[in-house]
Amino acid sequence: MTTGATSRGSVVAPGVPYVDAANVDKIYPSPKGAVTALRGVTFDIRDREFLSVLGPSGCGKSTFLKCVAGLTDISAGKLTVKGIPVAGPPANMGIVFQRDILLDWRTNLENVLLPVDFRRLSRKEWVGRARDLFALLGLSGFEDRSPWELSGGMRQRVAICRALIQNPELLLMDEPFGALDALTRDEMNLELQRVWIADAKTVLFITHSIVESVFLSDRVVVMTRSPGRVLDVIEIDLPRPRELNIRETPQFGTYVAHIRELFRQMGMFARSP
Amino acid sequence: MTGVQLVRRLFAPNRAHSILLVLAGAFLAWEVAVLIFKPPIFLLPPPSLVLGLLLDDIPFYANHARHTLGACLFGFAVALVVGVFAAVGIVYSRVLENTLYTLLVALNSIPKIALAPLFIIWMGSGTASRVAISATIALWAIVIDTVLGLRSVDPEMLDMARSMRATRLQVLYRIRLPNALPSLFAGMKVAISMALVGVIVGEFVTSEAGLGYTILSAQGTFNIPMVFVAIILLGVLGTVLFYAVDLIERLVIPWHVSHRGGAAAPTTTPSV
Numbered sequence: 001m002t003t004g005a006t007s008r009g010s011v012v013a014p015g016v017p018y019v020d021a022a023n024v025d026k027i028y029p030s031p032k033g034a035v036t037a038l039r040g041v042t043f044d045i046r047d048r049e050f051l052s053v054l055g056p057s058g059c060g061k062s063t064f065l066k067c068v069a070g071l072t073d074i075s076a077g078k079l080t081v082k083g084i085p086v087a088g089p090p091a092n093m094g095i096v097f098q099r100d101i102l103l104d105w106r107t108n109l110e111n112v113l114l115p116v117d118f119r120r121l122s123r124k125e126w127v128g129r130a131r132d133l134f135a136l137l138g139l140s141g142f143e144d145r146s147p148w149e150l151s152g153g154m155r156q157r158v159a160i161c162r163a164l165i166q167n168p169e170l171l172l173m174d175e176p177f178g179a180l181d182a183l184t185r186d187e188m189n190l191e192l193q194r195v196w197i198a199d200a201k202t203v204l205f206i207t208h209s210i211v212e213s214v215f216l217s218d219r220v221v222v223m224t225r226s227p228g229r230v231l232d233v234i235e236i237d238l239p240r241p242r243e244l245n246i247r248e249t250p251q252f253g254t255y256v257a258h259i260r261e262l263f264r265q266m267g268m269f270a271r272s273p
Numbered sequence: 274m275t276g277v278q279l280v281r282r283l284f285a286p287n288r289a290h291s292i293l294l295v296l297a298g299a300f301l302a303w304e305v306a307v308l309i310f311k312p313p314i315f316l317l318p319p320p321s322l323v324l325g326l327l328l329d330d331i332p333f334y335a336n337h338a339r340h341t342l343g344a345c346l347f348g349f350a351v352a353l354v355v356g357v358f359a360a361v362g363i364v365y366s367r368v369l370e371n372t373l374y375t376l377l378v379a380l381n382s383i384p385k386i387a388l389a390p391l392f393i394i395w396m397g398s399g400t401a402s403r404v405a406i407s408a409t410i411a412l413w414a415i416v417i418d419t420v421l422g423l424r425s426v427d428p429e430m431l432d433m434a435r436s437m438r439a440t441r442l443q444v445l446y447r448i449r450l451p452n453a454l455p456s457l458f459a460g461m462k463v464a465i466s467m468a469l470v471g472v473i474v475g476e477f478v479t480s481e482a483g484l485g486y487t488i489l490s491a492q493g494t495f496n497i498p499m500v501f502v503a504i505i506l507l508g509v510l511g512t513v514l515f516y517a518v519d520l521i522e523r524l525v526i527p528w529h530v531s532h533r534g535g536a537a538a539p540t541t542t543p544s545v
């Protein structure tokens with residue numbers, strides 16, 4: 001496995017995964033009958049690893065992310081972050097949700113500073129970093145505009161800035177680029193890789209795109225149809241940093257073909273690309 | 274400017290213009306109707322006579338209008354503060370929801386005008402009782418709309434705040450309250466009219482000043498034109514108050530969907 005150059009040392013003991021899921025079940029109770037979203041999910045995310053989760057719609061990817069984030073309880077099994085069972089949202093975590101969820105009554109810059117406000121830190125000390133993130137994600141000049149003045153892709157980038165503002169150790173991303181056009185999406189993939197290499201984060205990345213998952217990840221977890229189980233975990237052994245044209249190499253093609261075959265075995269064609 | 278241009282400008286979708294135009298039209302129709310049908314003056318005086326009466330003694334009417342306006346604003350303010358706190362309590366506490374909310378629902382189903390004599394027995398015939406009646410009548414609209422606004426938060430928005438380890442208090446004032454503002458303003462627009470109704474009811478029961486008092490005492494002496502002056506002043510007062518709330522809304526929540534295009538927010542005020 002290749003990890004990027006690291007700017008921080010390991011935050012977990014050697015051999016201990018950053019996130020560890022063992023036989024995790026998640027059942028949503030409901031008056032119309034309980035829904036089993038996850039069944040016996042077992043895999044880990046290593047410290048400073050970039051791990052993607054792929055799976056059919058409704059298989060429980062978002063549910064798993066919310067369990068890791070401590071936003072919903074697991075029904076059975078064991079789920080630890082840094083060796084400690086998850087009980088509520090941990091510090092040092094950033095989330096990008098499937099929808100951007102920006103607050104209309106705040107400017108874009110104030111939206112990015114929301115975690116700073118919640119922690120009662122001084123805005124003055126963080127505004128510089130916020131502006132750097134705006135520049136990094138190509139949003140300069142929109143700091144003092146409102147979210148409703150932005151396109152869908154720009155809004156999602158603001159949400160990414162908000163997740164990154166406190167330089168979290170653990171970054172959870174739920175299909176962050178699903179709403180973007182192909183070109184912007186490529187650009188964001190490169191940007192995300194750069195941020196990840198520079199800041200050495202542990203990333204849980206959920207996506208529908210096989211190509212995106214292979215391009216970005218150290219490992220790809222493929223889940224089955226609902227109720228979600230882990231079907232396969234694929235190590236992506238490609239050098240870093242990766243350029244976009246790595247996607248044309250035969251090695252890359254082999255990974256994509258393998259994953260596509262898994263989806264075919266599940267009786268479905270994966271959403272392209 | 275040609276005649277066509279003039280007509281176009283007058284009918285342009287400019288709010289101030291169209292309001293004035295509609296009102297002027299209504300008065301004109303009234304004047305013409307009186308000219309044609311010639312009803313006895315003590316039944317329906319022409320607007321020109323009513324206007325003349327008002328202009329004859331502006332200080333007199335201004336003084337009464339000020340009494341009514343003062344009590345109305347005071348009552349509205351009390352309803353706003355009490356209403357918002359009650360709504361927060363109802364949303365955050367199961368106990369308050371089961372008690373206070375139930376009580377308010379019951380209270381609301383009584384025609385609150387029927388409570389006016391009680392307030393006067395309890396609080397005397399001064400301004401305090403009129404403020405209390407006004408606040409009681411206006412309260413419901415504030416509570417119901419604020420509760421609605423506080424509750425209708427996107428659950429993912431709450432998840433987002435929780436993932437940033439926001440406290441309950443922070444969620445309240447950084448997420449729920451701003452999110453409830455559009456709804457609160459809708460409630461305020463209803464409440465401001467209700468507050469005015471409350472004051473007039475109070476003045477009908479007992480008072481020595483105010484437009485409600487003016488109406489009652491003029492009616493006693495069969496001074497029907499004076500009744501009309503007071504009624505028209507009440508209409509003006511109600512309209513101005515409504516648009517004042519509307520203006521404040523635009524200043525406070527320019528981010529809301531209904532204001533982004535610069536269009537007027539459609540809101541209906543029930544009449545009592």
Ligand SMILES: Nc1ncnc2c1ncn2[C@@H]1O[C@H](COP(=O)(O)OP(=O)(O)OP(=O)(O)O)[C@@H](O)[C@H]1O
Nearest residue numbers: 028030035037056057058059060061062063064226
């Ligand atoms: N809050 C909830 N209450 C009840 N059931 C839920 C809830 N959230 C998700 N589910 C159910 O759990 C299952 C998994 O949902 P989840 O959102 O995790 O899927 P997903 O893999 O993220 O899908 P997608 O790719 O479409 O986003 C679905 O069957 C869904 O109906």
Ligand SMILES: [Mg+2]
Nearest residue numbers: 061062098174
């Ligand atoms: Mg999802």
